[in-house]
Amino acid sequence: EVQLVESGGGLVQPGGSLRLSCAASGFPFSIYTMNWVRQAPGKGLEWLSYISSGSTIIYYVDSVKGRFTISRDNAKNSLYLQMNSLRVEDTAVYYCAGGNYDSGNYYWGQGTLVTVSS
Amino acid sequence: EIVLTQSPGTLSLSPGERATLSCRASQSVSSSSLAWYQQKPGQAPRLLIYGASSRVTGIPDRFSGSGSGTDFTLTISRLEPGDFAVYYCQQYGSSPPWTFGQGTKVEIK
Numbered sequence: 001e002v003q004l005v006e007s008g009g010g011l012v013q014p015g016g017s018l019r020l021s022c023a024a025s026g027f028p029f030s031i032y033t034m035n036w037v038r039q040a041p042g043k044g045l046e047w048l049s050y051i052s053s054g055s056t057i058i059y060y061v062d063s064v065k066g067r068f069t070i071s072r073d074n075a076k077n078s079l080y081l082q083m084n085s086l087r088v089e090d091t092a093v094y095y096c097a098g099g100n101y102d103s104g105n106y107y108w109g110q111g112t113l114v115t116v117s118s
Numbered sequence: 119e120i121v122l123t124q125s126p127g128t129l130s131l132s133p134g135e136r137a138t139l140s141c142r143a144s145q146s147v148s149s150s151s152l153a154w155y156q157q158k159p160g161q162a163p164r165l166l167i168y169g170a171s172s173r174v175t176g177i178p179d180r181f182s183g184s185g186s187g188t189d190f191t192l193t194i195s196r197l198e199p200g201d202f203a204v205y206y207c208q209q210y211g212s213s214p215p216w217t218f219g220q221g222t223k224v225e226i227k
Contacts, residue, residue: 035216045155045163045206045218059214095162101153101210104174108162 002026002107004096009112016086016116022079022096022109030074034098036081039111040091048094049081064090086116120145120209124219130227137194139222141207146187148211154183154192155206157221163206167192194224202226 008020020036036048049070050059058070069082079096093113099106121144131137141152150170155163165174167183170190180195194201207219 044221045157045208047208047214047216047218050214050216061215101151101168104165104168104172106153106165106168108164110162 004098004107004109006094006096006109006112009094009114011115011117012086013118014086014088014116017082017084018086018114020081020083020094020096020112020114022081024077024079024096024098027099027105027107029077029098032098032100034070034072034079034096036068036070036079037095037097037108038090038092038114039095040089043092046092051079083114086114088116090114091116119215120147120211120217122207122209122217122219124205124207124222126222127220128223128225130225131197132227133197133199135197137192137197137201137224139192139194139205139224141185141190141192141219143188143190143209147190147209150186151209151211152183152185152190153208153210154181155208156201156203157206158203166205197224199226 003025005023031053035050038046051070067085071080093111095111097108123142125140152170154167157163166177171183182193184191204221204223206221210216
C-alpha cells in the first residue's frame with residue numbers, strides 16, 4: 001500500500017521556522033519526483049516546490065523563494081521542507097505529493113497543518 | 119505562469135444528473151499535461167484524470183476528461199452521492215509553476 005505521511009506541522013510565531021517531513025512507503029520513492037503543495041483554510045491548492053529524483057533540479061513558487069528549502073533523502077525514503085521566516089499567510093495544510101503523472105501513479109499524503117500566529 | 123480558470127464556481131445538481139466542469143488555461147498546456155482532482159472536506163486531493171483524458175486505475179468510468187491546448191473539460195456522466203465534492207484542474211507542463219485552478223464545487227441541488 002502506498003503511504004505518504006507528513007509530520008512536523010504545528011503552531012509557530014511569525015518569523016519562526018519549521019521543518020516538515022514526509023515519509024514514503026509502498027512505492028519506488030527514489031525514482032520519483034516529489035512536490036510540496038499547500039492549502040490555506042477554505043482556499044484552493046497552491047503548488048510550492050518540486051525536487052527531481054536525484055535532487056539535481058529544484059523549483060519554487062515565487063512566494064516562498066528564499067524562505068523555503070526542499071530536500072530529500074532517498075536512503076530514508078523521506079522528503080523535507082525547511083520553512084524559515086514564516087508569515088501569517090503561510091498558514092495552511094501542507095501536502096507532499098509525487099510520482100509519475102505520465103503513468104497515473106501520483107500520490108498524496110494526508111497533510112500537516114501549519115499555523116503561523118502570534 | 120499559466121493561469122487556470124475553472125467554471126462554474128459552483129454547480130448545483132441532483133444525483134443521476136450529468137456534470138460538466140470547465141478548465142481554461144491562459145496559454146497552451148504542453149503535451150496535454152493536465153490533471154483533474156476530487157477533494158472532499160478534510161481529505162487530500164484524489165487524482166482522477168491525467169494527461170487530460172486518461173483515467174486513473176480504479177476511477178469509475180462515469181468520470182471522463184477531454185480537451186487540449188487551452189480548453190479542458192471534466193464530465194461526470196451520472197452523479198452519485200459520493201461525487202459531490204470540489205474538483206480542481208492542475209497543469210503540469212514543461213515549466214513551473216505547476217498551477218491549479220481555483221476549483222469547482224459540485225453540490226447537491
